[in-house]
Amino acid sequence: MNKEELTPHVEELKRVLEEKVTEKELMDELDKYVNEYGVDMESAKRAIRRKFGGEESGFVTGNAVSKKIGDLAGNEPNVDITARVVYVEKKQIRARGEDKTIISGILGDDTGTASFTIWSDSYDLEKGSVYIFKNAYIKTWNDRIQVNMGSRGVVEKSDATIDLPERTISYTSVESKIGGLKEGMGNVSVTGRILSVEERNVNVRGEDKIVYSGLMADDTGKVQFSAWNDHNLKEGETILITNAYIRGWKGIPQLNIGDRSEVSRVDDPFGSADLDISSNKTLREVSESGGGLDITVSGLVVDLRGGSGLIFRCPQCNRSVLGGECTNHGKIDPVHDLRMKIVLDDGSGAIGAVLNRELTEKLTGVTLENAVSLSKARGESGIIAREIAPKILMKRLVLRGNVMSDEYGPMMIVSEADTEEVDIEKAATKLLDVVEGAL
Known part of the structure; x- marks a missing residue:
């Protein structure tokens, strides 16, 4: 696309980002994604909005x-x-x-x-x-x-008077698969196999209590559960929980077994299936659910975000720090670390992902030792991100990890990562079938 064709999209990005980025910067970024990397326009704009922090502002056009x-x-x-x-x-x-x-x-x-x-x-x-x-x-x-x-x-x-309708409360339990659980759901019934269970002592308003927590799974995913009453749960057994409610922690659904909940043992409907495995999801599914445990996704790396490359951490709490000062421990002697913060796009949606030193070294070939040496030789740490960028951008990756959410959207903390080899002939055949089917 030429400059004239890109200009309307640049103007849209300027409005969304509230003039925080110059027109030239936006034009260069958009040109790089669309013409150099071959990314479709919507994915390119989404990546640029994420890069420059445009998620909060929303789109404002015309009169309200x-x-x-x-x-x-x-x-x-x-x-x-x-x-x-x-x-x-x-x-x-x-x-x-x-x-x-x-x-x-x-x-x-x-x-x-x-x-x-x-x-x-x-x-x-x-x-x-x-x-x-x-x-x-x-x-x-x-x-x-x-x-x-x-x-x-x-x-x-406003001087207006608004009377709210009477709230009707229903205690009818609705059956749900674990993969479909979302924060805020109430009165749900879930069948799953207990993968782990433990007792923990907690202090609630000065009173010591025991909470029973663990992990359960079905053929659609995993969920953490907790109960204040002892239901004598055992690892490996399959249970039906009715009238449970779903809370969330950073977007990850958590199943709560309350006083009105009932727990019963049932025949295992999953047979010999191994439920302690990662669940594959599209990025759209991940975004809609808001988070989850042990999820596998795949897609194209469309952006390397700020905070990537060579960073410094507090040796006591492992937090990333700037200027040799930790918010928890004050002035410290920081240690070096290496990480990547990427944006992954699969065509259905996009999420951010954080990859640690081990995975960064594996995927880019840049080691922490090499990064420290190069940074010292050049007198700056920012050069490491610039070295990493061409080694990771536009690569197809398969990522596994937990997905959490905040006000900026979902973010995967990656535990495993590999490059994804694309069978060009198979992909072309599949695309041709889709095109011919649409004719």
């Missing part, structure tokens, strides 16, 4: 449209919502190495409720009060509507 919560589709770029604050809190998050305060909670009107996030602490919202949320952008997470207020958003107090 007023909508009720029940009418939100989950993809609106610019909408006004008048709603009552059902719940609100300010909380601290860690974003790009800095502490940041945001406001989150639940909004409601006469058509339904939705969670909301204001990416600043500029407002003091009151529970029960009604506000107009102007220029919000709407996303979905785990099939639930999320209202987001970026830098263009404005919150104003």
Whole structure:
């Protein structure tokens, strides 16, 4: 594509990134992805937005449209919502190495409720009060509507009166596979094989208690579970849990066996299948679920993000540090380490992934010792990322690990990684079959 064809897409990226990146930088990046690497336009723009931190801002075009919560589709770029604050809190998050305060909670009107996030602490919202949320952008997470207020958003107090509908509570348990569990689900029934179980002593409000936790699996995936009551669970047995509820930790679903839950032993429907294996998913499936344990994905490396290459860590807590100072231990004598933070795209979606020293050395051939020597010789550590980039970009990889999520989306902590060999003839035949089938 020539410069004229790329220009509209560069202008779109400038708006999304709020002019934080120059037009020349964006043009160079887009030209590299599309014309040099051969990446499709949507994947290229997605990679550039991730690289320059554009996930928070959302797309804002034209004039805002007023909508009720029940009418939100989950993809609106610019909408006004008048709603009552059902719940609100300010909380601290860690974003790009800095502490940041945001406001989150639940909004409601006469058509339904939705969670909301204001990416600043500029407002003091009151529970029960009604506000107009102007220029919000709407996303979905785990099939639930999320209202987001970026830098263009404005919150104003409203004199409107909103009566929320009566909440109907159902205790009917819904059957679900482990691979389909999502944070926030309640009253679910799950059948799985116990892979591990342990007792842990915890202190809750000054009282010592025992929690029973472990790992269970079915033919779609694995999930951590916990119970406050002793159900005499044994490794290797298959159980049916009814009326469980799902909580999440950094996007990873966790199955909770509560006081209303029932546990029964059932015949094993999985036969001789080995359930202690990784589950293969597309990146779209990973993004929709929000996270999970022991997942395998494959795709093309479309970006090497900042924080890759030669880094420094605290020798006591292993945190990455800058300037020889750890947030936990103060001034320290840091140790060198090597890592990659990549963006993987399989055509259905994209996620970030972090690869440790061992995997970085395996995939690039750049060792920590070589990196330290080169950095000292050149007088800078940034050169290592530039050395690694051409060795990893546009490579197809198969990654295995746990996927966690935060406000910026899913991130895989990789435990295993290999290059993926592509059978060109087989891929071409498959594509031809698809094209001929569409004619």
